[in-house]
Amino acid sequence: MKHGHSSAHDSAVSHVTGQSQYVDDRQMLKNELLVGYVTAKVACGKIQNIDFSKALKVPGVVCVLTASDLAHNNWGTIVQDQPLLAQSQVEYFDEPVAIVAAESEQALSLAKKMILVEIQALPAVLTIQEAVNKKMFLSVAEPFIKGDFNQAMAVAPHKLKGELSLGGQEHFYMENQAAVVYSSENGHFEVHSSTQHPTETQHVVAKALGIEFHKVTCIVKRLGGGFGGKESQAAPMAAMAALVAQKTGRAARMVLTKDEDMKITGKRHPFWHRYEIGFDENGKIQAARFELYADGGAYTDLSPSILERAMFHVDGAYYLPNVEIYAACCKTNTYSNTAFRGFGGPQGTFLIESLLEDIAVFLKKDSFDIRTLNSYQGDRNLTPYGQKIEQNPLPEIFSKLRKSSDYDSRRQEILKFNSKDKFKLRGLSMTATKFGIAFTARFLNQGNALVNLHVDGTAQVSTGAVEMGQGVNTKICQLVAEVFGIDSKKISVMTTSTEKNANTSPTAASSGADINGAAAVKAAQAIRQRLARLAEMYFAGQTFDALNEYQLSQSAENLSHFIFKEGQVHCTRTNQKIIFSDLLKKAHLNRISLSEYAHFKTEGLGFDKKTITGTPFKYFTFGAAVTEVEIDRFTGESKVLRTDILMDLGRSLNPAIDRGQTTGAFVQGLGWVLLEKLYHNTSGELLSHSPTTYKIPNVQDTPRIFNVDFIEAYKAEGVGIGAKAVGEPPFLLGISCWTAVKNALAGLESSRRPDFSSPATGEVILFEIERLKSESSL
Amino acid sequence: MKMSRDHIILSINGRQHEIRGEHAFMNLSEYLRYQAGLAGTKIVCAEGDCGACSVLVAKTSDPIRDQPVKFKSINSCIQPVFNLDGCIVVTVEALASAKELSAVQQSMVDQQGAQCGYCTPGICISLSYLKEQTGGTAEEIIPSKAKNFLTGNLCRCTGYEPIIKAACGLVDVKESSLSKRFLTASQVSTLKGATQTDVYFGFNRPGLEPIEVWIPSSKESLFGMLGKGRLISGATDLGVQRNKGRLGESRFISLQKIAELKQAVVTNGLLRIGAGLTWDQVQDFLQDDFSDFADSINLFASPQIKHIGTLAGNIINASPIADGVPFLLVNEAELLLLGSGGKERRVPISDFYQGYKKIGMASDEILWAVLLPKNKLKQRVYKVSQRKDLDIATINLAIAYELKEGVFSHLKLAFGGVAETSLRMTSIESLALGRKPDALFVADCAKAIDLALRPLSDVRGSSKYRMLLAKNLIQKWVVEIDLESQQNVNEANV
């Protein structure tokens, strides 16, 4: 099955029949233990005492373990500063302090209630602003500086200055964090984890138990969603279950409830931006100065990289001639914020898109025009970090989308509507995405794959990629099928496991298919090369018998006249053919390997933060969206009426999967900017910790009209597969929902411009309407 | 006293299960996953809010308006097994026949409706319900209608678009229905038989008091038990409280098998809504006489919740933001309470709520029916929530009014979400009489609201927001009245 074919997800049938296995679907073993934990009920404090003597007396309770039971407590992808179990210092509300293992759910919940944790509370820092004032930073980035901001600002005819707050976001993967650990012979452990990063999970488990890496195998069949939330933060649950398995010699299972999961795991980073921007009469930006403050939470986790990606994306799709970008990640007493689809990119791009809307309001111009004027184009193509935008489809995307979305006539209708309607207010806005593809930590841009052909003409492929719904396995399957010219039904992508693919990168940064697919193709091509050489000898009439076998020559001769297609191998020069599986049998009898392991690295990456030189990204994925929203003037409730999305995905491997990624990411983005509100009380306790109170988009919240289209302007460069990464880039298009709200509120014709935070919940919008109304009547 | 049984009888995917002791006190979702080996049904939130645990249930004891036994979707995560005695259950595992995928499943595959797959079993159940429920014609399955069948199912991966397409792919497919396959006459009659017996049993829990359940099959056996345990109807409130460890009780009386509770009749202008009526049935029943409220039930919870949760449970649960209560307050409904032995008592609902979750019902009483007098008043129902669908209100408002020659001749108005209980705004009611619905009236209402309401700030909205909403909803209503009268004038002129 080839590029461009929308073959079904390789798990589609098992998904719809309920046969797909997830961690908690594993049958319970007779001796298996359930593992839970108790948490601190303060956001900051010193642990005085943990008394679990009563808990141990509950029938069915097997053990209670604390920090001192771990060989190595601290973990962390970048900095090892996060304890698996709080040792003496508590840094966030509901931080785990002790784990309990029991034979039944009832015993577990009873025991948890009987553990007394005494903590001396200390003053907690709960907001970004407070952390900034106290200079509590987990990391401070090297600034990006291009051109001369001060000089350009001094001469700019118009200036805006202000700040913008963006809320966090819960991943809300449907499968909560889960791990089952089996202790096996000779001190080995088999870890089944719902993790995007099997290698890191393996390492964290091994260190926690004080054993070497080779004794831990981490196995991942699939995830019921990840979105970044299981990139680093799946490891602690695996480590806690493993600790129980180690101490008891029994199987141990830790499956969080949604409430538990939401309370202890990190989320998308809230940001607080400060900006100063100068522009001319037409709305062309001349100077910009940005300060980005992220809420990292209690520990470092992936925050420095996320902060950097926010800086890399604060230009959005727009050219900033003179710019200074400063950024710092704050330490606060909340759960440790982590990767989430877009990885800081959305928080960066949000700022510039908001400002473009402001410029339009300020100059009383149409915001689409302002965006077209400012977008990267021609030789206005140098980013603030020195990488040039070479293959730039933005002008094409903008003009096509403006037409296909019927932007101009709808703009007129909206103006009319807003001047008449007593109940509703409408807004229309376009935003864009220019998402840099590659891990900005260069060493992560590598992958490996193992391809095993079987003599019946089928293949099993293993890579480090984790399937979490994004269809990476289907894409890898298609790629390998293309190399061998066989039906993708003859190929199975196997369970991800650190014993087959070690030292892998997380499945993240939209790169799963890029790097793992490329490695699989490389392995498959190596086998194909051997097979072509064998076919050459066979077609030439060579035979083998008890005394002679085929000897493959090592020559690097091009064998492109051997075509692998439709289950056959065909030599176009001699017009001879052999059935693929027959050729495989011959290969095996002649002791020619039908297996190959390959390693792939993305070439040409390297970026020096100090000098701001080099190439952080292999390529960019571009797109834009036009969204129309409607607001209830009396309640502030909003509704997305229509969204039109246009993206350039290069030579799409599987358009149906890419479409699903696009609609899924967009709606997730919509949720982030309109609906999803993390609500904490003044003690720092998260109160919106389940779907009753934390509202992700429902089917009714999707755009009433939803048009999604792709163009193929530029292939992806240098990753071999030609298709562009799609997992994260469309998430940023959700921002158009928020700017459309801003656009709608500008329709109130207040004397001042709309200025509000994200998410634009009904409450935020209604207060903003009030503010604008009261100021206009002054 | 009839003979009683000591276990639950349930059919799951065509196989009969006898469920005893501890297992009968599990939620159905847990029983399916951990006892019956049916791990296709997923548990995500365990509070009825995501739909991953959806299953189809046919109650064989559902005699309302002599409807045939039908499948409905419910959330298995908040449904104790004991509450389903005599039911027929179908899970995702049984949708496909031996040889092929069901039309729903095939459509989901074709449209790439599953990504990570975790929501998929629940989605397939909701779409199967859609297919059972509609004739599958092109008019019935358009996106806007298909969405109404999916409000109870969250999906974080797809953005729903491919799922809506999968629904629309069901137009005109011919396939033997699940009812034909699983609700055969013999199956139904076997299980119906089971609903004719009382059930009583319990089990001992280490370290805790024993847990027990009574499942009476008749009014008479129920009356003997009142006061001995916590009444349980659809369990959409109690099931959540139980899962979250907020339910102390260890003795339950399930009301699922009492046929009389299902009565829905109109006599002498009085609607009698049996306490066993589920929200979907209430919606149906009120459609003719209280269409505004009936329509507002579209924004109540989800299909899964409406299929089993009751109006009675909503009233007794006494949440200050219950969607049913303001409407009943402004229409001066009465509650028919029955005590042990069957003693009747009628209480105006306006006297029923005494404080936060405090109600005027004795521990050995049961809410038997809601009595709602028909009226000719105009009705308005407003609900504002963080998310439009499947969300608890931040604030709700019901209004019943009448205008004669442009002035109020009658007004009853009640808010929810602004005080410890749903609240009749008598101050506004009395200032309105004889006045026009104009800007001055709105301003006076705002003053009355300022005086009367002190709402809390919580996760659904700040106190300030609720105050503003309360005033704005009044204003919105007045603007609507104005617009209506203009339209009437225009029509008259034509």
Ligand SMILES: Cc1cc2nc3c(=O)[nH]c(=O)nc-3n(C[C@H](O)[C@H](O)[C@H](O)COP(=O)(O)OP(=O)(O)OC[C@H]3O[C@@H](n4cnc5c(N)ncnc54)[C@H](O)[C@@H]3O)c2cc1C
């Ligand atoms: C996901 C979800 C969404 C929801 N959305 C909404 C919503 O939008 N609006 C809203 O108002 N509510 C909502 N609810 C709340 C709930 O569905 C309602 O309150 C429901 O009507 C309760 O009815 P039930 O039959 O399930 O009651 P149960 O849970 O069985 O019982 C509730 C209470 O009533 C008592 N009780 C039940 N029947 C009787 C009786 N006949 N006599 C005396 N006492 C009795 C019980 O002992 C218990 O105290 C939602 C709940 C969930 C889980």
Ligand code: FES
């Ligand atoms: S598990 Fe979420 S509704 Fe049942």
Ligand code: FES
């Ligand atoms: S497919 Fe992943 S939640 Fe729906």
